[in-house]
Amino acid sequence: MTTQSIYKSPAGEQIMMDLYNAVLADWSVPCQTLTIPTRHGDTFIIVSGDEAAPPLLLLHGAGSNSAIWRPDMMQYSQAHRVFAVDLLGEAGKSAPSRPLWDGPAYAEWLEDVFDALKIDKAAIVGISQGSWTALKFATCYPKRITKLALLCPGGVVPDRLSFVLRVIPLSLMGKWGTKQIMHLVFGNVPIPKEAEEFMTLSMTHFKPRLGVLPLFSDEELQHLTMPVLVIMGEKDALRDANKIVTRLQHLLPKFTAKVIPDAGHALLDTTRYVAPFL
Numbered sequence: 478m479t480t481q482s483i484y485k486s487p488a489g490e491q492i493m494m495d496l497y498n499a500v501l502a503d504w505s506v507p508c509q510t511l512t513i514p515t516r517h518g519d520t521f522i523i524v525s526g527d528e529a530a531p532p533l534l535l536l537h538g539a540g541s542n543s544a545i546w547r548p549d550m551m552q553y554s555q556a557h558r559v560f561a562v563d564l565l566g567e568a569g570k571s572a573p574s575r576p577l578w579d580g581p582a583y584a585e586w587l588e589d590v591f592d593a594l595k596i597d598k599a600a601i602v603g604i605s606q607g608s609w610t611a612l613k614f615a616t617c618y619p620k621r622i623t624k625l626a627l628l629c630p631g632g633v634v635p636d637r638l639s640f641v642l643r644v645i646p647l648s649l650m651g652k653w654g655t656k657q658i659m660h661l662v663f664g665n666v667p668i669p670k671e672a673e674e675f676m677t678l679s680m681t682h683f684k685p686r687l688g689v690l691p692l693f694s695d696e697e698l699q700h701l702t703m704p705v706l707v708i709m710g711e712k713d714a715l716r717d718a719n720k721i722v723t724r725l726q727h728l729l730p731k732f733t734a735k736v737i738p739d740a741g742h743a744l745l746d747t748t749r750y751v752a753p754f755l
Contacts, residue, residue, distance in 0.1 A: 482684070483566060483573045489682025493568055496678060500544040505551045515589035517582055518572025522590075523561040526554035531623070532599035533557035533755065534590075536607030539686060540679050542569030545604070552748040557600070557755070562590060564607065568683045578691050583610050584617040591621060600755055604628040604744065605715075609690045616697040626706045626751045628744050629713055631690040633698075634720045643714075648680065655680050664712030664741025672743065695728055704731040706754045708747055710740030 484490035501510065501523070508525040523543050526533075533553055535546045543561035546553075553559045563569030565576065565586060576582030587610065591599070598621045603611035608630030615622045643661065659668055659676055707725060709718035722734040735750050 481573075483568075483575075485682050485684060493678055493682055494570070496675065497542055497544055497569065500547055503547075505547050506554050508550075512570070513590065513593040515586050515593070517576050517586045517589075518565050518574040520565070520572070520586070520590055521563040521570035522594075524559065525550050525561075526558040528558055530554075530556060530558045532594070532596045533559050534599055534601045534611075535559060535561040536601060536603035536610050537561075537564060537567070537569075538605030538607050539564075540568055540683055541675075542567060544569075544675070548746075549748045552752050553602075553755075556752075560590075560594060560596075560599075564610065566686060567606075568679055575686055578688065581617070583613045587611075587614040588618060588621075597621065598623050600624040600626070602626040602628070602751055602755075603630070605742065606631055606690065608632075612693060612698075612701075615703070616693060616700045619700045619702060622703050624704045624706070624755055625701065626708070626754055628708045628747060629710065629716055629742050630707060630721065631716070632693045633724055634717055635692065636689065636715055637717065640715045652677075661714045662741055662743045664710050664714070665739035666741065666745065669745065672745075698725070698728045701729050702731065704754070705729050705733075706751065707732070707734045708744060708750055709734070709736045710742060710744055711736050711738050712740060713742045715742045 506525045508523050510523050512519050512521050537543055537545050542563050546561045550559060563571040565571050565574050600623045601611040608627040609632040611625055612630060612632055615625055655677055659673060707722060709721060711718060718736050725732050
């Protein structure tokens with residue numbers, strides 16, 4: 478694991494935290510925040526919804542934080558006690574530590590989160606690296622998961638090398654390159670102003686984690702006997718939607734999928750599909 482700075486400068490970190498705090502101050506429903514200790518670092522969580530409602534964890538993707546769930550929180554908190562969890566080593570308020578993807582660290586981390594929150598079992602909604610993290614935990618502790626909703630999940634099929642080869646040079650081309658990366662990520666759908674602002678700041682100030690998410694074996698995925706929903710964008714430049722759906726259909730007994738036309742890797746307005754599933 479590493480605990481070196483994950484930002485390019487202290488000033489850049491402050492800019493991103495100021496934006497995060499502004500979003501928290503204008504959260505869509507009443508909420509509280511808490512920070513809990515885990516074996517792999519302190520973890521920041523936004524909590525909304527009735528304490529007596531069934532628990533639901535939300536896990537964001539790489540280079541991001543739980544602010545992405547603000548538009549969805551009103552819908553999810555109507556029927557659940559919702560915990561939006563900042564991943565370790567990403568652009569949120571959890572510890573900057575980045576445990577190895579290979580090995581048990583991320584399953585241990587989420588186990589500690591469950592235990593600290595006194596959650597026996599819960600549903601999880603994850604996006605991209607958050608989906609990979611949900612899969613890591615669910616394959617190790619399947620009895621603690623009631624349902625899994627995975628948005629453009631990592632770890633099911635290899636990522637497209639063509640995406641990486643396009644993004645690296647674009648990342649060196651300033652604002653023009655940043656806009657081109659956004660269009661790659663969002664596919665053929667309009668980019669919300671708030672998302673554009675955050676992605677611009679993230680690509681300017683944040684040091685993304687390098688490497689490739691490990692793939693799950695057939696044996697690991699066959700542990701997923703709970704209902705699983707996968708949502709993909711038809712134009713996902715990073716992951717092949719059809720290959721992901723085909724592999725999981727073959728392995729999972731309670732599997733459903735939705736491929737959204739024209740959508741890319743960054744999926745918007747998914748509560749219309751996820752809420753009925755939950």
